[in-house]
Amino acid sequence: MASHKDDIYQKVWSVQHPGISTEESQAFYSTWAPEYDKDLSTPGLYKGPSQVAEALAGVLRDRKDARILDAAAGTGLVGEELRKLEFSNIDALDANKEMLDIAKTKNVYRNLIQDFLGPNRLQVADDTYDALCCAGSFSDGHLKCDCLEEMIRIVKPGGMICLIVKEAFLLEYGKLEPRMCELQDKGLWERVSRSVAEGYVENGNGIIFIYKVL
Numbered sequence: 001m002a003s004h005k006d007d008i009y010q011k012v013w014s015v016q017h018p019g020i021s022t023e024e025s026q027a028f029y030s031t032w033a034p035e036y037d038k039d040l041s042t043p044g045l046y047k048g049p050s051q052v053a054e055a056l057a058g059v060l061r062d063r064k065d066a067r068i069l070d071a072a073a074g075t076g077l078v079g080e081e082l083r084k085l086e087f088s089n090i091d092a093l094d095a096n097k098e099m100l101d102i103a104k105t106k107n108v109y110r111n112l113i114q115d116f117l118g119p120n121r122l123q124v125a126d127d128t129y130d131a132l133c134c135a136g137s138f139s140d141g142h143l144k145c146d147c148l149e150e151m152i153r154i155v156k157p158g159g160m161i162c163l164i165v166k167e168a169f170l171l172e173y174g175k176l177e178p179r180m181c182e183l184q185d186k187g188l189w190e191r192v193s194r195s196v197a198e199g200y201v202e203n204g205n206g207i208i209f210i211y212k213v214l
């Protein structure tokens with residue numbers, strides 16, 4: 001008989017298996033949304049939200065009023081972690097209405113934006129945010145290289161972008177880090193750090209990238 005954990009891994013596979021389209025992934029999130037928080041709070045399964053929030057807090061330090069965009073915010077787990085660290089000026093952006101509906105109930109976001117990151121232009125003015133963070137969202141059927149320039153556009157010069165990505169996905173996909181380097185060569189941002197996040201998910205580490213927008 002399948003255990004509860006097997007059931008969760010089946011759901012994770014359902015949203016991000018190789019070859020999945022964005023539409024298929026989004027359709028599954030719409031049904032998973034009410035159970036997502038309960039599933040991902042299984043001890044040891046997923047530490048991305050606290051890891052990305054702590055990493056961002058490390059560079060923002062005492063700027064608790066920094067305007068932050070939680071990109072691909074889902075149900076708001078990252079926003080909750082940022083709030084625990086006393087950040088209060090946070091917006092959420094996600095493609096999925098049902099996930100954002102849950103995020104709204106947390107009362108940690110000022111604005112909730114339903115839109116896709118990459119490759120379209122967001123309805124967000126240039127240089128809006130002091131920082132942008134993103135957890136758990138670079139994978140099959142999810143975010144790809146084509147959203148990075150848009151992330152940079154909406155963050156102020158001198159602002160911070162903090163992304164946590166599963167190490168195994170970086171190796172499989174292979175295009176993300178070279179694209180990050182190209183954007184640095186183009187003078188759009190500069191790397192502050194690249195560090196290993198141990199136990200990001202139960203079955204692997206994450207890599208936390210922090211970039212300063214130029």
Ligand SMILES: C[S@@+](CC[C@H](N)C(=O)[O-])C[C@H]1O[C@@H](n2cnc3c(N)ncnc32)[C@H](O)[C@@H]1O
Nearest residue numbers: 072073074077094095096099116117135136142
């Ligand atoms: C695994 S969840 C992560 C949510 C949250 N960041 C967390 O750590 O719990 C991935 C989220 O990315 C969103 N997503 C996937 N592709 C997207 C895209 N291209 N633009 C915006 N959101 C996207 C999904 O709707 C989903 O809510």
